[in-house]
Amino acid sequence: MQTIFQSVQVTFRYAVCFTNGLFGPENPLLEEVIRAQSDSLPTKVFFIVDGGVALHHPGLSGEIESYCRYRTQLLTLVQAPLVMEGGECAKNDPANVEVVYEAIHRLGLDRHSYIVVVGGGALIDMVGYAAATAHRGVRLIRVPTTVLAQNDSGVGVKNGINAYNKKNFLGTFAPPAAVLNDFDFLCTLCERDWRSGMAEAVKVALIKDAKFFEFIEEHAGVLSGRDMPAMEHLIHRCAQLHLEHIAGSGDPFEFGSSRPLDFGHWAAHKLEPLTGYTLRHGEAVAVGIALDTTYAYLSGLLAKSDWQRVLNVLLALGLAVHTPELSLYHDRTDARCILQGLNEFREHLGGKLTIMLLARIGQGIEVHEMDEDKIIESIELLAHYQIQPSQEPCREQTPALVY
C-alpha cells in the first residue's frame, strides 16, 4: 500500500519594532500591532512584568492599566499585570511555568489572546515556553528590557526553561506575535546588564559583519559609557543580523547540527551552571568568544592581529575574557569541568559536534572537533591577557558610520 509523503509548509511572520515610551498614553505601537492581527475585537490581553523592571519602574503597572483602559474597544485587560521574578531563577523553577498555565486556564485565554511579557531574556524564555505549550500556542508579544534580550534572545524563535541541571532542556521553537523593543527600559539597567548584552553583538559581528565589528571597536568607549544613540544602533544592527540569519539560514528550526549563532556558546553554556548562574549569560558568552577566538589563533586559523582586536574590544566594552571557573577540576576525575561542555553542547545540538570558530573578523569557520590541550593552553593565555595596542590590521579606509 502506497506511502504518503507529507510536506507541511508553515510561514511565521512577526514584526520587531523599536520605540520609546511603549505604554505612554499616545504611543500607538502596541495598539497597531494587535489591530493588525486580530479578526475579532476586543481581544484578551494578559501582562507579565519582570520583578527587576517593576522595581525600577514602579509606575509601570499603572501605565499599562491606563493604556488598556483607554482602549477597551481593542483590549480587555484580564487582570492587573502579574509581577514575576526574572533572571535565570525564572527558568530554573518549574513552578513558574505552572503559574502561567494556571493563569491562562483561569482567565480563559485562548490561541487568539495575547500574553505580553515585559522583562529580561530569562523571563521571556520561561513565559514564552508556557505560552507556546498552552492551547498549542497563545500569542506572545515580547517586550525585552535588557540589551541582551533586545538584540538577541528576545527577537528569535526559541523559548525554554532549564531542567535536570541542563540549560534549556525543555523548550520549543515558537516565533512570537511581535517584539517591541522600548529603549527607555535600558536607562535603568545596572552596569553589568548594560555591558553584558553587548557580547552577543560582538559575536554576531565577528561571524557575519566586519563593518559592524569596526563600529563596535570604534565606539567601544562611548558604548561602555552608556551613550544611548550608539547603543540603539548596536541593538538594531545586532537584532537585524540575528533575524537575517534565522530567516535566511534555510534551517530556522535547527533540524541540522550547524548553529553559527552559537559561536562562543559551548563554553558559555557550561560556565553558567559552573558559576551557579552568578555569571550573566552575556558575560559567559564574552568569555566563550575569547576562548574560541584564542583557540582559533593558536590553531593557526586566525591572524594574531585579529585575535588581539577581538580580545581588546571585549575588554574595552568592560567584559572579562577569563573567569576562574574555566580552571575548575572535576571532583572525581582529573578532567577540567569546562571540557564536559563540549559533549553537553553536542547533545544539545544533536548529531555531530559542530563548533563555530573564526577564520577572520566577519567570517566564521566550522570545525567538528577541538583539541583539549589547546583549549587548556587557550585558557592559560587568557588568564594573563591584558589590553594590548593591536597592530593596525590591513583594511580599507571606511567612512565614519552614521547611526
Next chain:
Amino acid sequence: MQTIFQSVQVTFRYAVCFTNGLFGPENPLLEEVIRAQSDSLPTKVFFIVDGGVALHHPGLSGEIESYCRYRTQLLTLVQAPLVMEGGECAKNDPANVEVVYEAIHRLGLDRHSYIVVVGGGALIDMVGYAAATAHRGVRLIRVPTTVLAQNDSGVGVKNGINAYNKKNFLGTFAPPAAVLNDFDFLCTLCERDWRSGMAEAVKVALIKDAKFFEFIEEHAGVLSGRDMPAMEHLIHRCAQLHLEHIAGSGDPFEFGSSRPLDFGHWAAHKLEPLTGYTLRHGEAVAVGIALDTTYAYLSGLLAKSDWQRVLNVLLALGLAVHTPELSLYHDRTDARCILQGLNEFREHLGGKLTIMLLARIGQGIEVHEMDEDKIIESIELLAHYQIQPSQEPCREQTPALVY
C-alpha cells in the same frame, strides 16, 4: 528606527507508510526511514510501548531488541523498550511526561536521536508532547496501533496532554519524523477499538469525499465484521484525506479559527470528560457527528435522506448515535452540561466560534453560532433513532470501488 519584518518559513516532511510485521527480522521499513534521515550513524533509539499492545503481543519487546541487535551499525538501542499505560489516563497524569523527560535526560537522547512510540493515539499524544519539548524536539517515529490512530490522530501534526480538566490543554504542533502503520496490530484490537476508530473516517468522508462515504456505506457490514482488506482501504484513504487537508488548508498550525477536521468534535470533546473518559474518542465523535448532522437537518441545511444515510452508516458500523450524558444537567444551573462544550470549543480554537456542519454528503458548511433549543431537539431525536431504510438518494451510478 526602522521596524524589521521577519518572515520565517519552515518545511516539515515526513512519510506515512503502511506495512505488516514492522519488527519482523526482514522488514526493511524502519531501517530505511532512519537511514534516509540520519547523517551520523549509528543513532540512538528508544522505544516506548503501550501497555495494551504489550499485553496482546508479549513477544514484541523481544522482537524489537532482536531487530536492533541485527542492525547495530544503524541503531543503538539505549535500553529495553519501556512499557507505559495507554488510553486517556496516559494524557491525564503529568507524571507520565516526566517519565519520558527523565529517560531522555538519563539516556542522553538528543535532537537527532529517535523515540519510537508504539501504541494508541493517547500514548502517542503524550509521548509526542514530551519528545517535542525536550531539547526543543527529539525525533519521533509514531507506530500507531489502533484504527483511530492509524487513520487520524497518529498521522497529523499535533500532540498534547490534558490539564485543568481540559482536553489537550497542553500541547504543540510538531510533525513526526515518520509514521509507520502496521496493520497487524489491528488484529488484536477489542471490538470497541476496532469500531470506534471508523468514526473519524465517516467524519472526513462527510466533509471531503462523497465517494469515500459511499465506500463506507457499501462496506459497513464487512467493516464491522472485521474484514481486513476493507479496513486497510478505509485507513489509507482516511489518512490520505487528513494529510491532504493539513498540507493543503493553508493553515496547518491552525493560526485561524476554522478547523474543518473538527466536524462533530465540539460535543465529542465535552462528552469525553462528561463520561469520565469511559467513552472512547471515536465513540464520542460518532455521537458528535450524529448530533451536528441532525442539527443541520433540523436547520434546513441538510436533506432528510442524507441525514438518514449518516445515522444509518454510523449504526451499521456498530457506533451509537446517542449517549445518556447528552442529557446531563449542571448541578447548580438549569443548563445542559453538553452546551458548555460550545464555549469550551471556542476557547480551544481561539477567536470566533466556528462550527463545521453538513450541507450535503461530501461537503461541509461553517457556522458561527448554534441555537441551543435546536441542539436539545436534536438530542431528543437521536435518543429514539433507529436504523431506517433510507430513501435511495439521487446519485450517479458508480462502479464498484476497488481496494
